[in-house]
Amino acid sequence: MTATVLTGALVVDGTGAPGHRADVTIADGRIAAVDAPGTATGTTRHDLEGLVLTPGFVDLHAHSDLTRFAYPTGDTRVLQGITTEVIGNCGLSPAPTSGEGFRGAIATIDVVPSVPLSWESPAEYLDALDGLAAAWNVAPLLGHGSVRRRVMGDATHTATPADRAAMSRIVADALDAGYWGLSYGLMYAPGELSDPTELEALAATVAAADALVAVHMRAYDADGLVAAIDEILAVATTARARLQISHLRSILDPEGAALDAALSRICASVADVAADAYPYLAGHTTALQLMPSELRARGTAEILAEVRADRAALAGELRRTVHFPPDAITIVRAGEEHTPELGRTLEQLQAADPLGRDWALILLDLIDAHDAAVDAIIVGTRPDDAARVLAEPYVSVASDGVALALDHALNRPHPRSIGTFPHAMRDLLDAGFPLEAVVHKMTAQPADRLGLTSRGRIRVGAPADLVAVDPTTVRDRADYTHPLVAPVGIDRVWVAGQCVAESGHVTGRLPGVLLRRTR
Incomplete structure (x- = not known):
């Protein structure tokens, strides 16, 4: 058995436990051993002295549903340490398709129109992902907006009992095929037309499978944030669903009062609720x-x-x-x-x-x-409010970004696509958060929230998805003018034991896989 030993690093295992010096041995794509420093033997050794070895970062909120086909090296993902991302967010998924006008309905995620839609059903889309070689792993959610359009077309009326039943069947079949849950996009057509009865019915279908409900809410501005929080907490409570509030933030909130009220509502809720956030003051939509x-x-x-x-x-x-x-x-x-x-x-x-x-x-x-x-x-977000949200213990770091190559030129992306995790790590460390707590927000915490217990930890038997990072220098360098600049401080990234990024460059290796949920 060929083994690679990563030696010299401080190992921060993702659980929040104190970091410790150790040798980590990789064999057959998995972590074969975690030994005392200097004791492991292997065919190949990599000296990581001065670096911290962490699990690969798990991005709970991404939109690489179609760009994975165009940019399989996933430059903007792996260069910042992301080894697994969750796609199908904001109610927008490329399946099920629904005929004429569908690409317009998912235009927000359709940034590379040359990618053909060679599938119709959610299961067929997973099969297409299965046959694709790429550098990083993906775990898909099903988009409610795509399901609604499949059943109701462009109709603007309230869903009937028959409509709700048809949507529930599509959701249940997708969960059986390997999707990790359902996402709502309540500021996007046609999801914006949904009433609580529809949302609760589908959330109950997801809850019955113990899967995740992720929600882009109806509003994030000061006038609508609290009502949007109340709505989705009520849906989750009624359906007994596991709820993930997507990119939690407040905008146009000059004193932060709406955010105060929203955070209080979340903390007081009896629902099983968590959230994710990015450290930027601007959104992209x-x-x-x-x-x-x-x-x-x-x-x-x-x-x-x-x-x-x-x-x-x-x-x-x-x-x-x-x-x-x-x-x-x-x-x-x-x-x-x-x-x-x-x-x-x-x-x-x-x-x-x-x-x-x-x-x-x-x-x-x-x-x-x-x-x-x-x-x-x-x-639209105040710096203090972005920092407050990211500091909440139930909030994971997530990018709301997309996989792109560094030479992508069809649009000007948000810097979060390549810089979120280094940016958040720098901000949180500078604010005094322990390194172990910061890594937890990026690894085991989001993995556990999804139910992806195989990722997010350095432990024997786990897939060797790893990041070697220098916490003293890590930071993002992308900005709104130059959004595709690699961060610094991310020394090396491994997926399934293969190095996919090193010193700010992708290696071209494609060991990533589709992760299907099983029950």
Whole structure:
């Protein structure tokens, strides 16, 4: 048996236990031994003196559902230490498909349109992932929005008992096929149209399988955050579901009062609830999220029809309802080409506009010109509030990012895609958190929340998904202008015992697998 010994590092095993010096032996893709320093023998030895050896980072919230097919080396994943990620979040999954208009319905995750959709059912999508060689592991959730559209098309009415039953059958079959749970996207069409009865019925189906319900809530702004928290806590309590609140944050919350109330509600809840968060002050989403909620819920085709029918009236509505200042909104995607608007704020575009249009008309013209394929990065969270959320003991670090190659050029991504885990580690360590607690938030805690007990720990028999990190230098270097710059301090990353990243470069090895849930 060929064995590799990693020696000299401080081993922080992911459980929160104190770090200790040890030799870690890898054989056949697994951790074969954890021995006293200097005692292990192996064919190959790697000296990691001065580094910390941790489990591979587990990202509970990602959107690499389609980009995995285009970028199998997963540069933005493995270069920051992510060895396993959970896809299918925010109610958006590439299966089940639902005919014409489906790619528009999942446009937020469809950033590489050249990837063909060669499947229809959730099980067929898993089969496609099974046949794909990639550098890191994925664990899929099923997107409620995709399920709803499969059953109800673009209908805007409340789901009937027959609709709910049909959706529940799709969810149950997907769980049997290996999905890890269901995600809701309650700010995206068609999930935004769902009422509590529908949400509770599907959550109960998931709870019966002891799987996870992840939720992008209806609102994160100060006016709607608390009501959104109350809604989803009630759903989880009624359905007895295990709940994961996605990218917990508050926006447009000048004194942090809404966040105070939201955190109090979570702590007082009887539901089985946890959350995840990223350390950035801006989100990245489709520009359609800026539309009035009643229009947004009707879907892309209806939005485009409204834009083209009465642009002036809709622009007036945006001026009344959008509370982000124009300098907080940066255009990062406009169609599939590099357009002059990319990387510029609405304020900058307004100041330079030769036609004298204001930001609202510029935005609507972009949406019209590019058939709604327009994304924006929007700043809205206070630094203190981002830090408060990440410090909560039930909050895991998660990126809300996507797997891309460093030469990706179809849009300008959010730096969280490549920098979340180094950024969060630096912030938490600088705030005085023990290294062991920080690593726990990135490894065993998110793995356990999903139910993925095989990952997130350094222990004998576990897959050899590992990260060698220098906690004194680790930090992200990507920003909103240069979002695809590798972090520093992530020395080496292994998946199944194979080195997939070293010194800021991917190696090209593809040992990652689809992780199917079994019951």
